[in-house]
Amino acid sequence: MSVLELHDLHVTYRTDGGSVPAVRGVNLSLDTGDTVGLAGESGCGKSTIAGAVLRLLPKGTEVSGKVLLDGEDVYAMKPGRLRAVRWTSAAIVFQGALHSLNPVRRVGLQIEEAILLHSQQSARSARIRVGELLEKVGLPAGQAERYPHQLSGGQRQRVLIALALACEPKLLIADEPTTALDVMVQAQVLRLLEELQREHGLSLLFITHDLSVLTHTCERLAVMYAGRIVEEGPSTQVFADPQHPYSRALAAAFPTIGDPASRMNPQGLAGDPPDPSALPAGCPFHLRCAVAAPECSSLDVALRPAGAGRSAACVHVGATDV
Amino acid sequence: MRARFILTKLVGALSTLAFVVAFNFFLFRVVNENTVESMFRGRNLSPSQIARLERQFNLDGSKWEQFTAYVGQLLHGNLGLSMKDFRPVTTVVGEALWPTVLLVGTSTLLAMTGIFFGFRAGWRRRSGYDVGVTTFSMFTYSMPDAWLSMVFLGLFASGLGLFPTGGLEDSGSNAAGLAKLLDQAHHMALPALVLAIAYIGEYTIVARSAMIDTLREDYLQLARAKGLRDSEVRSKHAQPNAMLPVVSLSALNFGFVLSGAIAVETIFSWPGLGQLTRNAATGPDFPVLQGLFLLFSASLIFANLIADLMYGRIDPRVGGR
Numbered sequence: 001m002s003v004l005e006l007h008d009l010h011v012t013y014r015t016d017g018g019s020v021p022a023v024r025g026v027n028l029s030l031d032t033g034d035t036v037g038l039a040g041e042s043g044c045g046k047s048t049i050a051g052a053v054l055r056l057l058p059k060g061t062e063v064s065g066k067v068l069l070d071g072e073d074v075y076a077m078k079p080g081r082l083r084a085v086r087w088t089s090a091a092i093v094f095q096g097a098l099h100s101l102n103p104v105r106r107v108g109l110q111i112e113e114a115i116l117l118h119s120q121q122s123a124r125s126a127r128i129r130v131g132e133l134l135e136k137v138g139l140p141a142g143q144a145e146r147y148p149h150q151l152s153g154g155q156r157q158r159v160l161i162a163l164a165l166a167c168e169p170k171l172l173i174a175d176e177p178t179t180a181l182d183v184m185v186q187a188q189v190l191r192l193l194e195e196l197q198r199e200h201g202l203s204l205l206f207i208t209h210d211l212s213v214l215t216h217t218c219e220r221l222a223v224m225y226a227g228r229i230v231e232e233g234p235s236t237q238v239f240a241d242p243q244h245p246y247s248r249a250l251a252a253a254f255p256t257i258g259d260p261a262s263r264m265n266p267q268g269l270a271g272d273p274p275d276p277s278a279l280p281a282g283c284p285f286h287l288r289c290a291v292a293a294p295e296c297s298s299l300d301v302a303l304r305p306a307g308a309g310r311s312a313a314c315v316h317v318g319a320t321d322v
Numbered sequence: 323m324r325a326r327f328i329l330t331k332l333v334g335a336l337s338t339l340a341f342v343v344a345f346n347f348f349l350f351r352v353v354n355e356n357t358v359e360s361m362f363r364g365r366n367l368s369p370s371q372i373a374r375l376e377r378q379f380n381l382d383g384s385k386w387e388q389f390t391a392y393v394g395q396l397l398h399g400n401l402g403l404s405m406k407d408f409r410p411v412t413t414v415v416g417e418a419l420w421p422t423v424l425l426v427g428t429s430t431l432l433a434m435t436g437i438f439f440g441f442r443a444g445w446r447r448r449s450g451y452d453v454g455v456t457t458f459s460m461f462t463y464s465m466p467d468a469w470l471s472m473v474f475l476g477l478f479a480s481g482l483g484l485f486p487t488g489g490l491e492d493s494g495s496n497a498a499g500l501a502k503l504l505d506q507a508h509h510m511a512l513p514a515l516v517l518a519i520a521y522i523g524e525y526t527i528v529a530r531s532a533m534i535d536t537l538r539e540d541y542l543q544l545a546r547a548k549g550l551r552d553s554e555v556r557s558k559h560a561q562p563n564a565m566l567p568v569v570s571l572s573a574l575n576f577g578f579v580l581s582g583a584i585a586v587e588t589i590f591s592w593p594g595l596g597q598l599t600r601n602a603a604t605g606p607d608f609p610v611l612q613g614l615f616l617l618f619s620a621s622l623i624f625a626n627l628i629a630d631l632m633y634g635r636i637d638p639r640v641g642g643r
Contacts, residue, residue, distance in 0.1 A: 084549065099540045149639045150638075
């Protein structure tokens with residue numbers, strides 16, 4: 001059975017300036033042990049999906065479609081059931097460089113709190129477990145006594161990973177866990193996540209804007225643009241041979257190491273991501289697309305098959321004139 | 323590190339106090355050159371009487387000599403004599419101290435319930451509760467306490483006769499123990515209520531905005547994701563952070579307890595420091611006024627110090643931990 005299934009998920013934020021559709025019909029499925037990367041520019045709706053899975057979006061946000069955790073509809077749960085499912089079925093590794101840890105509480109207590117909330121054990125054994133968790137992510141158990149500001153960015157990120165593991169969830173959603181860390185620390189955190197994923201047979205939904213990070217960590221890759229998945233497939237193939245022009249632009253933004261031609265000439269993408277509250281007609285990407293066809297300004301293509309286990313949402317996919 | 327933090331704050335407080343002592347001394351010397359003559363204006367004093375009075379009030383010799391004499395007295399806990407009745411300033415001020423601590427202290431504690439309302443209002447921002455609390459707070463916060471005093475006095479004291487119109491206790495009363503306490507409470511009810519209403523808005527508004535500032539923090543999202551109840555997210559994660567500015571405000575306001583109620587004390591003839599200040603200013607009774615100013619400054623400096631030290635305790639990012 002799938003650990004996580006998203007069926008035609010739509011999320012619309014209500015703001016003073018009107019409604020903003022952030023996610024517009026996303027289908028995604030993760031089985032036990034699956035590692036799926038969700039990539040895209042900021043504002044494409046990828047972090048909204050993380051919030052939607054545990055029903056953490058602001059009050060008044062409209063959510064339609066289905067979110068199934070272990071086959072159970074998250075949006076049909078009663079409040080008590082929802083609280084019990086949070087952190088035990090799925091936990092989120094938040095971005096540690098920002099303010100995900102409470103600055104006035106010791107980090108150990110913040111982990112302990114989650115353990116005590118979801119299991120019947122004494123504070124003493126919970127504290128021992130906190131020490132074990134910290135050691136598992138490569139921190140001395142004594143760091144539990146520290147306050148967040150006494151730790152480095154990398155250490156805080158490790159604490160957040162330990163925290164996510166506290167209740168042994170089946171699914172880990174990593175929401176830009178390496179953003180704002182320096183490259184060496186990024187690599188350490190990634191390696192740690194990969195090890196933990198393998199060791200515990202976790203399903204991992206890895207959200208980032210950094211495509212190159214995903215190809216190392218994830219088997220499958222979904223590229224999002226303007227609230228939709230525009231390409232999905234095995235990550236090495238998507239990275240090496242993208243079918244959607246947007247994925248192509250994302251992949252080209254990272255120079256291939258050892259290839260001077262690409263290093264000297266990294267390809268960016270002109271223009272800004274579209275404003276979700278005022279999307280262009282037709283394919284939302286056509287204004288920035290290098291290969292836009294005349295029909296793109298009126299025709300919005302759904303995902304279509306693009307080879308074995310792959311799909312992409314582009315008029316050129318399946319056609320011969322790419 | 324911690325000892326060093328405390329030491330720094332302590333040295334800061336003491337040097338401020340020293341500055342205040344000097345400033346306070348010279349202020350009153352600059353305000354009026356011929357203090358004795360203006361004080362005993364209209365009475366025929368011989369030069370020898372003037373000289374004696376000047377010695378008595380430490381007004382003879384050069385300014386520097388006066389100052390060193392003043393500091394010397396101060397270190398022995400001597401603030402000089404009142405020009406009104408020649409009693410020591412410390413005695414005059416001491417008598418008025420307790421009624422003020424009782425009145426303003428009580429109303430400050432009452433007003434601090436506003437923190438609770440403010441937190442709830444901020445947590446449920448834009449709800450009916452929030453609108454009600456904010457409107458009430460803004461209304462009372464902007465209301466002059468002297469005006470409210472007179473309204474209450476007219477309504478509940480002279481009008482309905484529910485409360486006495488002023489004073490600390492019934493005149494000529496020789497009640498003791500519980501009866502005396504009840505009598506004083508009866509007298510204090512109206513002024514304390516006025517002050518509590520005057521102060522509560524500030525606590526409510528500060529607590530509300532502090533809570534709203536924390537609402538957007540990522541750690542609240544994380545706390546919710548962990549499976550905590552909404553009320554636990556508020557009490558365990560939002561409130562401890564929203565408390566930081568509120569603690570500063572509260573500690574600072576305790577510094578104003580002594581000097582805070584001149585108008586209300588005068589209207590209700592409450593024999594406290596506020597009334598004493600007013601009387602000393604109209605006298606004018608410079609030594610008493612000087613003593614009061616020093617006391618007010620010292621209590622504010624002390625409250626500031628307490629605020630700093632407490633802040634260091636409740637916010638681990640401050641205080642070198």
